[in-house]
Amino acid sequence: MERLQERSQRKKEGIALIQLNQIQKKFGERVILEDVSYYVQQGDIVGLLGPNGAGKTTLIRLMNGVISPDGGTLSVFGLNPAQQGNEIRSRCGVVTESAGLYQDMSARENLDFFSRLYSCRSAARIESLLERFQLAKHGEKKVGAYSTGMKKRLAIAKAMLHEPELLFLDEPTNGLDPDGIRDMIGFLRQLNQEEGTTIMICSHVLYQLEDICDTYLFLDQGRLIESGTLPELEARYAGAVKLVVESTLTLKDALSTGFACEELGQGKFMFTVPARDEVPDLLRKVLSCGELYSAEIVNRDLESLYFEVRRRQHEH
């Protein structure tokens, strides 16, 4: 409890948990990460996004002290991963695609086994994790018979056995159906709020992370090409608003609003509005011509912003 209070206090104070300063990493002569600088605030959920091979896993291995940088400096919990890797790893949880669970053991047996291995066995902790991840009812079932979603949840429970302050997740929603994705996002948000866990999620499936991350890092070919919260990225990259309206409007009505528009189907138009604060004006004009069934902004989602970031990056 004291630990949780301490964590939420540190979140309020905006303390940096991870600091990366001009990190460079090479494998042989090949530069894998170049000039990566960033800090992660205590209690944040961070999306580390980028295509395959961008360097996401390499960055996480550096933060865990499994490998060392060739240039720049980094600290995690104020410690140097190259020298104090053991202490950092004892305060972190890592969940990779191959979660390392024993398929012929039950969930309870897996958690019991790993908590002994990590010297943190607590029956109460195991039960509370099974409850938290809605696995208690299936605790005696062999993991081999679990669904993908249950296995992913158990993998996170395993990584949380020692109450880590920082959790690294590799593609936590990969292979899940829409219900599974929604559940996973809910579990992670709850974990973040109730245990104060700082979470870094690596993924290349952007739209699934839209509702959960406080901040995003876009990595491309080893470089951090952009970072920020969704509103910050929107302000920098969204430009004109694309608004799809379903209504009883005719093309003539739509053109009479004075906004550029494209007809997508019967009564369905995509308007281009120069700025967000002009949207109400457009909607008033639409309503004065007929009935309005729906209006949706289609170019402010994370994926559109990401493509815009990359487009501008490649222009330079």
Ligand SMILES: Nc1ncnc2c1ncn2[C@@H]1O[C@H](COP(=O)(O)OP(=O)(O)OP(=O)(O)O)[C@@H](O)[C@H]1O
């Ligand atoms: N130990 C290694 N030795 C040589 N090259 C490596 C090593 N580890 C990673 N690389 C290379 O570094 C680049 C970045 O790999 P990394 O695994 O960090 O990317 P990633 O963004 O995590 O990709 P993915 O989304 O596929 O997991 C890749 O080109 C990879 O082949």
